[in-house]
Amino acid sequence: MNTAKYLRIFILLIFTALICYGCASDKPASEPLVIPEELKTIRVVYGWDATDVLENAGCEGIRMETINLSAKKTDPFIIQRRAAELKADVAQVIFDDDVRFWLCGKAKDKEDVADLPRIRVGELIGTVGGFEGNDIIVNGKDAIGIKAPIGRALIVDVKGGEYVYLQSTFPMQTVVKCKLISGDRKLIKKGQKVYLKP
Secondary structure, X not given: OHHHHHXXXXXXXXXXXXXXXXHHHOOOOOOOOOOOHHHXXXXXXXXXXXXXXXXXXXXXXXXXXXXXXXXXXXXXOHHHHHHHHOOXXXXXXXXXXXXXXXXXXXXXXHHHHHOOOOOOOOOEEEEEEEEEOOEEEEEEOOOHHXXXXXXXXXXXXXXXXXXXEEEEEEEOOOEXXXXXXXXXXXXXXXXXXXXXXX
């Protein structure tokens, strides 16, 4: 009799855990933040790799600072605001809290700078290839299907500081069919770069 009681409690706990997990997984993805108008001209880029692109484009390094990025919880645009104070138009996040500010207004290769991603993104895996009904097709190189398995979140850089989030639904060798999970589908255009979401 004692065993049956414990078995019922165990089953009840498992059932409750499954219900709670289902509730948590049904939550919609949060909308990406929209950059305020006065800060839209300031580009935030990530990683050491951006240094070569910025230098080769003719950007001028203004200064490097340590910024408490944990403050982004209260002010998600703390980096852009500091860049505006320094009259910089590019902020490069190098390490967790180290940010280098650049002036690229007179850069000779502004297109190279414009191609640097504005948010922390993963590997560039392809470009938007087109649309099939509700599906968004992402074209990539060999093994894109391995890098973006079913359920993997992807980020489309739709320019102007806005991003659209996709989810892989049908990966193939060089193409991945995706569904929209967050953002405005109308902003997605053929040829836009697609990154893995880190």
